[in-house]
Amino acid sequence: MNLNPYIIELLQVLTLLGLAPAFVGWVRMVKCWAQGRTSAGLFQPYRDLAKLFSKEVLLAENASWIFRFTPYLVFSTAVLAGGIIPILSLDLPLASTADVIVIVALFAIARFFTALAGMDIGTAFGGMGSSREMMIASLAEPAMLMAIFTVSLANRSTSLSEIIQVIYSGQSVLRPSLAFAFLAFILIALAETGRVPVDNPATHLELTMIHEAMILEYSGRHLALIEWAGMMKLFLFVILGIAAFAPWGIAAKGSLLGIPEALVYMVLKLGAVGIGIVLIETGLAKMRLFRLTEFLGAAFLLATLGMLSFFILD
């Protein structure tokens, strides 16, 4: 039995777990530089996580099992998604268990339970966060699927590793539809990962929080798991974008030696994307909640244009 794919699978999950906080640290660091502040360094997220893991859990007196179950579920869906999306290599035994639609649904199940946990304690903030999060999600998901469908129509598969193989084999040409889908994907990724201008991950100002409002009551290891899963989600969305639109560098099937090279490519790409996120977050202000309809509507329109141009031009 060839054990290589399993080793690669394990390596990939470890990469995700290990590098996701560094990516968030990188984004925060560059943001500090861009805004003329002194940064806490690349490793601050690790220190945050370590601190949270060692603290005791303060649980609201009326929290139910849903509240305690959610952090583990959110964490495990993120890890599972990391085993499916090709981060380093296409040689993933898990890749065929789920295609892109399932990956979107995995994030959806994490969101579903986070929103429930937000309502569990019965505070006004929790409910507010849940309500807003579900509203944004229900507008973002059609656009997300439209963007993904455009990519999968162009490459005749909804499985990510198959899409990349088609791109590698040179059957895929540069299409205008993919440009539209790419733009739409950027907008949606900002919304789904809760970045400016949709949500501000750094805010704790009561009335502007969305994701933070849902997890307000969490503490200790529960909060650590949710925070870590959030970092992985950001990391995975970037990787998802890379895999669907610019996969070059990811090791092909059966090549164990391609892994270090893939790692270098990945770090470079992540670094560049991090700078891009910082430029967006520094240049834009957070939008009012009901302006988001226009933002997500624009994303949907772009994705639809991509889909239409695929059918008209190709």
Add this chain to the structure above:
Amino acid sequence: MIFENERQENRRAAFLYLVVAHVGAIAILLSFGVLAGFATKSESFLGYTFDAMRTAQLPIEWATAAFFLSFFGFAAKAGVIPLHVWLPEAHPVAPSNVSALMSGVMLKTAIYGIVRVTFDLIHVFPVWWGAIVLSFGLISAVMGVLYALMQHDLKRLLAYHSVENIGIILIGIGLAMIFKAFNLPLLAALGLIAGLYHTMNHAMFKGLLFMGAGAVLHATGERNMEEMGGLIHRMPWTAALFLIGCVSISALPPFNGFVSEWLTFQAFLLSPALPSPLIRLLIPLGAALLALTGALAAACFVKAFGVTFLGHWRGHHNPKVHEVDWSMRIGMLLAALTCFGLGILPSVFIDWMDIIAEQLIGTTIASSAGRYGWMWLTPVSYERASYSGFIVFVGIILVLGIAYALLHVRPGTIRRVPIWDCGFEKINQRMQYNATSFAMPIRRIFGYLFSIRERVELAPQAGHKAFPKKIQYHLSIRDRVWGWLYKPVVEASFWMSRKVGKLQQGRIQAYLIYSFITIIILLVFLR
């Protein structure tokens, strides 16, 4: 249903249901009449057997008439928008076990009827019939879930979700019709199986949810979600089982709703095979609407579960709520287990269902769908798309277990403390989000689709204008369909009745003349 609790609203709902069902039945009978009229043995009643109807050679106009009559009739019975108005009226007043059966079985009979008439009896049809079925499906799905989001009566909410799910089923069937009309049997089989799989799924999770709603109603005496909350602490079994229903209907893996939605998406994604450019352009928009439906359904069930079972009790009086007895729990447990089974072993069930596709379309998808063993679902081909609900489930549980075990190596402490709420102290249960406030952002975005009346009344306090004594908020949301479609029909039928009523004067001489004229006419025309 009429006599349950002997209430006025019950009779009204039952009457509405009877009217719609009867109009539907008339349409279906007329449709069978048209089919039988062209059958080989139309002189005798043998023309009404399915065998005879199947062999009937219909000119296209008559086939169209037969199809639309039967589609109208079955759509009325299934609750397709705009013929859905009886559903949200009938379900809340019916006993919950009857609701479960109504939603699980009776609506499905109508789906059976549609499939039977189109694929079996008429079996050759143009593309635009499929397009019409698909459009009705999409409208029902999106509007059904949006109406559901606006409800705060638990059973009404579920009733509107039946409208949505019937829509999703029709999307699958409509796609199958389009593919079949273009002579793409494999894709047609995929669409049909997606629709039928959702039919089965819906019977399971909607039965489960209605039983759960029944258990809540039984325990609290409430249908209004605004008066509930925190039931998870007092009804742990019902809460957990209801949650499984919520996850299933929201199309989240690894439960069953996701499988059929995934299959429908796959059918959508195969539309580039269609030869007609116009339809190829429009179909992907359908996929977007289906995605919107799924996401809104998730929002709606976060609301339904969150408001009913989580938080604090929202009502003014606090009744003694207790868990329901074992017989009710077992009913829900069985349905929940089926939801789970259908979710993680789809290829096994598709194997069973494939005979339907084989008989109606002449192809099976099992040969490709289950080619890689019971764990894998691979419609069309392995390269195209694959899904394994089983591995996704095992993966989630495994990672969850490892994370839990690693974090509990050291005995960690959990301290129960008062609610923090950002340091805000004087929190009470009236400050929680409720069903109306949860749906507010969506109500605001999609508000133009409803007729909404919002009114805020302030009772001012003398001297302090800025601090009113009391604020009352009134909100009424109505189906627009009532005003557009039903009111004109109702008014027209009243108008007709008044005109016809003039014939009835109560004089025996006049009635004799009517009979006499009728006999003369019959004698002249029907010698």
